[in-house]
Ligand code: SAH
């Protein structure tokens with residue numbers, strides 16, 4: 001394979017500044033180039049504020065982006081759209097944009113595949129591919145911002161709830177959060193960024209020390225080790241009580257409520273006993289419980305609860321004195337939960353051409 005030019009966003013700022021200086025370009029050109037990329041310039045040639053010769057030099061040295069969109073799907077009358085991207089090396093990841101009246105949220109991927117292997121999750125069923133680099137995570141956000149800007153909308157929130165376990169790719173994820181929130185880049189406040197983890201305790205502790213006020217979401221799904229060992233296998237290494245303790249220490253240090261995610265699996269984790277155990281675990285804590293109706297995945301033994309079943313479980317959890325909501329199942333038809341478009345594309349081996 002011919003060697004690929006480096007993606008522009010993969011080049012450290014200092015190196016890019018030196019590269020520009022070597023070509024006699026003034027220092028402010030760096031900010032101009034980055035601003036053009038952030039605004040979704042499709043090619044260096046479209047960066048009209050740059051001299052033609054510099055545009056040509058940029059084009060011969062760099063690629064404007066590394067992610068290649070290879071498939072799209074949509075749901076909710078186009079309010080939810082999903083893009084599958086091919087990465088350098090051939091792995092694929094997905095990103096989902098959800099449009100609401102008052103906000104637009106991007107669900108982003110941090111790894112191709114996921115080594116945690118939760119049995120209800122489509123992503124966990126594929127062999128792990130690789131970690132994404134910070135610029136590959138940032139590029140998903142830049143592309144979503146471009147898509148939304150063309151509709152007169154602004155990307156306002158980012159959630160790390162696509163493919164992958166962000167805390168098994170900690171360094172790149174934190175770097176991408178810093179970039180996405182950088183006022184000279186996409187300028188999305190860390191408070192509007194949610195990092196969701198299956199519970200890698202040492203990284204939760206590390207995050208506390210970063211003083212980066214992101215919202216932490218913990219994928220709990222079970223309050224007792226015996227069940228959580230099965231549903232979220234990383235629990236065998238980081239048991240649930242220690243996990244809640246580490247998460248609450250983050251809540252205290254950041255002053256931000258932790259969001260506990262709970263995928264409702266009928267008859268498995270939606271019983272009165274589960275609600276009671278959850279109550280014991282989280283009562284009087286700075287916590288919010290987010291119940292997610294299971295989005296069915298082929299070849300798994302799980303089924304989603306009925307609408308009444310979900311309501312009943314929510315009432316049982318509320319009766320424990322906890323803050324609880326049922327998450328909007330936005331994007332269900334677009335297979336918007338974790339890893340599903342990927343699964344369909346992998347199965348059919350068909351690639352939908354993207355304009
Ligand atoms: N690996 C991280 C983030 C990505 S998954 C984590 O597990 O937290 C984002 C959320 O989607 C998690 O809460 C996960 O449990 C949930 N999820 C995975 N598969 C799902 C499915 N089939 N239906 C509903 N939610 C699912």
Ligand code: SF4
Pocket residue numbers: 114115116117118121122123124162163164165198219338
């Ligand atoms: Fe990985 Fe999260 Fe899916 Fe579990 S739910 S396999 S941690 S992506």
